[in-house]
Amino acid sequence: MIILQAKDITVGYTEVDILHEVSITAGSGEIISIIGPNGAGKSTLLKTIFGLLKPRHGTITFKEWDITGLKPNMVVRKGISYVPQVDNVFPSMTIQENLEMGAFIRNDDYSQRLKEVYELFPAMAERRKQKVGHLSGGQRQMVAMGRALMLDPQVLLLDEPSAGLAPVLVSGIFEKIRDINATGVAIVIVEQNAKEALKMAHHGYVLAMGRNVLDDTGDALLANEEVGRLYLGG
Amino acid sequence: MVELTIYGIVLGSIISLGSIGLTLVYGIIRFANFSHGDFLTAGAYVALFLVTGIMAWIGIPDTNFGSLSFGWRMVIAFPISMAVVAGVAILLDQILYRRLRAKKSGAVILAMSSLGAAFIIRMIILILWGADSLFYKPGLMRPAIELPLGAKIRPDQILILCVVLFLVAALHIFLKSTKMGKAMRATADNKELALVTGIDTERIIIWTWGIGGALAAAAGILYGIDVQLHPYMGWNFLIPLFAATILGSIGNMYGALIGGLIIGVAQQVSTAFLMPTYKLPVAFIIMILILFIRPQGIFGKE
Numbered sequence: 001m002i003i004l005q006a007k008d009i010t011v012g013y014t015e016v017d018i019l020h021e022v023s024i025t026a027g028s029g030e031i032i033s034i035i036g037p038n039g040a041g042k043s044t045l046l047k048t049i050f051g052l053l054k055p056r057h058g059t060i061t062f063k064e065w066d067i068t069g070l071k072p073n074m075v076v077r078k079g080i081s082y083v084p085q086v087d088n089v090f091p092s093m094t095i096q097e098n099l100e101m102g103a104f105i106r107n108d109d110y111s112q113r114l115k116e117v118y119e120l121f122p123a124m125a126e127r128r129k130q131k132v133g134h135l136s137g138g139q140r141q142m143v144a145m146g147r148a149l150m151l152d153p154q155v156l157l158l159d160e161p162s163a164g165l166a167p168v169l170v171s172g173i174f175e176k177i178r179d180i181n182a183t184g185v186a187i188v189i190v191e192q193n194a195k196e197a198l199k200m201a202h203h204g205y206v207l208a209m210g211r212n213v214l215d216d217t218g219d220a221l222l223a224n225e226e227v228g229r230l231y232l233g234g
Numbered sequence: 235m236v237e238l239t240i241y242g243i244v245l246g247s248i249i250s251l252g253s254i255g256l257t258l259v260y261g262i263i264r265f266a267n268f269s270h271g272d273f274l275t276a277g278a279y280v281a282l283f284l285v286t287g288i289m290a291w292i293g294i295p296d297t298n299f300g301s302l303s304f305g306w307r308m309v310i311a312f313p314i315s316m317a318v319v320a321g322v323a324i325l326l327d328q329i330l331y332r333r334l335r336a337k338k339s340g341a342v343i344l345a346m347s348s349l350g351a352a353f354i355i356r357m358i359i360l361i362l363w364g365a366d367s368l369f370y371k372p373g374l375m376r377p378a379i380e381l382p383l384g385a386k387i388r389p390d391q392i393l394i395l396c397v398v399l400f401l402v403a404a405l406h407i408f409l410k411s412t413k414m415g416k417a418m419r420a421t422a423d424n425k426e427l428a429l430v431t432g433i434d435t436e437r438i439i440i441w442t443w444g445i446g447g448a449l450a451a452a453a454g455i456l457y458g459i460d461v462q463l464h465p466y467m468g469w470n471f472l473i474p475l476f477a478a479t480i481l482g483s484i485g486n487m488y489g490a491l492i493g494g495l496i497i498g499v500a501q502q503v504s505t506a507f508l509m510p511t512y513k514l515p516v517a518f519i520i521m522i523l524i525l526f527i528r529p530q531g532i533f534g535k536e
Contacts, residue, residue, distance in 0.1 A: 050430070076432040084430065090423040093416070101420045104413070105432040147431070 009058035033201035081148035088144035091133030102150030138169035246498020255446030261422035261485030269352035275468035277451025284311035323447030477521035483531030
């Protein structure tokens, strides 16, 4: 069942278009990986889906709702959470407070959800009173994802979660993303680390110069010769 | 010297109250609010209007509490004045700064427009009350309590310290324990992420102006009780306020508290060596020195 669909998206920050009629589709519970060279417009696509940018053309549908042009604080209420690539935590607040802020728009008792998120990230539970600004890059990334999960979203948008992390930490992050997906959350992930991203993907998209170039199952893209040569380093 | 230090702590606590508001506004709305000093003045004069105008007209008795220099009228006027100035601050934001924000104006444009707002507030006060110094209670005897080491403190000043302590504690609890307070801290930390999390940052901004305005009004009234009222009182506080804010790292409420006390004590103690007219330059020199030596302030990161 399709849960999120962006169709023919054309968008830019100024008059110049960054994306030209880009489309992606995510089924519920799937991992969708978007890969491509720097400047292909991958992050722009996520921002547009989340409402941080308003598309010039095209539509974005989430479940049965047309969410095109909806502001982020409304999109998040529908059930989509977004983790920006940088500055994705509240550094002077504790881990616990970061997670509470993730649940800001919830008016119900979210203690059960808090427990589940801590179960997903046990390392965070031990340090819940620590300020996030004092944590390492990998741990911050966990906090950022934990914060986004507090709303129990149906779709999680991740912008390059492995960027700037030591290689030894990267596999840990991807493992967590698989764990999150296993709880039933659909994930749309933008990644530089194309190989890892495609390995776990149900479906992958290759963007270049702001256009759809290829799309196929993750395995098929991994096996694709051209993709291998251009994006997977031989 | 002990006495000057005590007076410095009293003055410093008033500066702290003002600079906490200034630093909150800077942390969340990201501009230097030059009208903050005039919020102090506005608070003091609104209280004056209530105490000597409306409440005299209604006929609320004006007997003092024990050896304090005020009575029930001030107790009633204090929170009302805080609310009025909070309203003024929010109104200014809605008719002025919000529009500029929507047009993505830079921090300099916002700061300059706040300078304009400062003039407007001050001129209104000048038109309504004139340029003379005023008192909540003219011709008042101000008995002092003897302390060890030959120092004296007035009951009013003890009360001022208590009020500041109470307000700071209340703000601390608000920021640490309430949902709205935490959301304010989150917005100060990372406004974009706050928006992404679903926090209505415009609502946070309104709260911030309200709290900043209310604390400024409280500071103005306390200064009026301690010394006197003057249309330029708040404007003259602007440099100490900014010095305290920068000293304690911009955006850091606890830094502003400490910064305010340091500036207040330094200003008062300096009168032992310098003419009292140099109090303001003392604050200014401290500010310049911090900017040279440690521009991020005491509590800032490298």
